[in-house]
Amino acid sequence: MIKELIQLFENQNPLDLSQSLDRYACVAVILRGPQDDLQIGFIQRAIRPDDRWSGQIAFPGGKKEEWDKSALHTAIRETQEEVGIILTQEEVLGQLDDIQARKAGTMLDFFIRPYVFYIDRDFEIHLDPNEVADFFWMPLKHLTSPAHATTYGFNKEQINLELPAITLNRDVPLWGLSYMITQNLLKHLNPRISF
Template sequence: MDVERGLELIGKATYTELTEQCRHASVAIVLRKIQGTYEMLLIKRAMRKSDRWSGHVALPGGKRDPEDISDRDVAERETLEELGLDLKQYCEYIGALQPQRVVSSTASKPLMLLYPFVYLMTTPTDVRPSADEVAMSFWVPLTILIDLSARKDLRVSLTVRMKVSKWIKPLLHLLTGDMIFETVDVTSCAVDITYPIGQPASVDPLDLNLWGLTLYVLLGMLDFMAPRSIGSSTYLLPRLSHWDMRLVQLMRIRFRSPNINDAYPNLSQSEALEKCIFSIRSCANIAQCGRLAVILLIYALRK
């Protein structure tokens, strides 16, 4: 992995401006170099019912407000609010990555445009997490993104966003199963863990998994730093837990390869993820219909 070369390329890169009329959000990818090793700054979001990504490992950032001058200003303001880190004072701005579309569950329209910006810390300083938004902050080595031993599966129920009765959900989960995401377990390599002032350190075992949109944004940066053979193309798209749904998925999704970049070569990382999730949900619906048809056929034959 050639980080210096990657940062140079990011600084020179241009990206396609997105024109969709929807809300904007920005994140800051903050890097530092410690004893020859590059590390990135991550947070664990505070637990809040109103937050869709509550408790997730994430990058500092947030939604754009009307008074914000630019999307880059959003990343700098949110980082200051969440971590007390003034990017203008302590970091060098490197450049922007390709904006990402965050689409609806039907993958039909964008809900938000996400703008990632990369910074390199030039003056060491401490961070001060805000208890309202951040449960903890920490640094992890950038090389963890290409460490195959750090990867593990995370199961998310296909019923997680279904607006149905809590009594029906277990039955639906039995029928549909889970989506299986490939994650990066950064628990063992997290350093300089910092909690909000006045908040005691957690006594529970840490469970820090990097996945979803945050991971795919970081993979966009990794494409500048590592060859595809060891970089983002080695990550697998989400898959299904039930064997029959996997079969439908293989027939429905354009899988020349189960890897992210190869499955959807013309899409950004987040778009490929959302496209795959939409296809997975479609596969679940098709498989459910197939199961019901088999049940009805067996019932008819018995009569």
């Protein structure tokens, strides 16, 4: 199972924005389950007035600190801090395209680097309540079903946008950067994984 998933990421050249942007954050896109019923782990961010993505659906992760040995180390460290899952390098499948962060349609001066992991073991979730309100699993079949496709109306600072989204049976849909990262993941998996 893991070998087949790793093959989907081999010989890929993910988009690298580090040549044009210095600051970045790293996230962990975590998969589990059998090949015909893969699930993906999401967080719902805590409600905080100082967080530009307050309450949104996201992936565990955060900004690279100067003491981090690598971008991958950042994703592993931040995941442990936010949700208590201790990921290992052996569980890494690969890397997705870097994606430039944006707010209200305006590009920001940093990017997100997603790493994909597959875990086949038991673990406990320990949320950092200052950062994360919830961690949950969602089947890829749900994410790819046309029945769950929707739009998210973004209305802020005199900007009105209708953005593609996916309903998750929660008060907030999957949209924005996390939606874009998820679509990139599905594109990688699509050749061999049936949804």
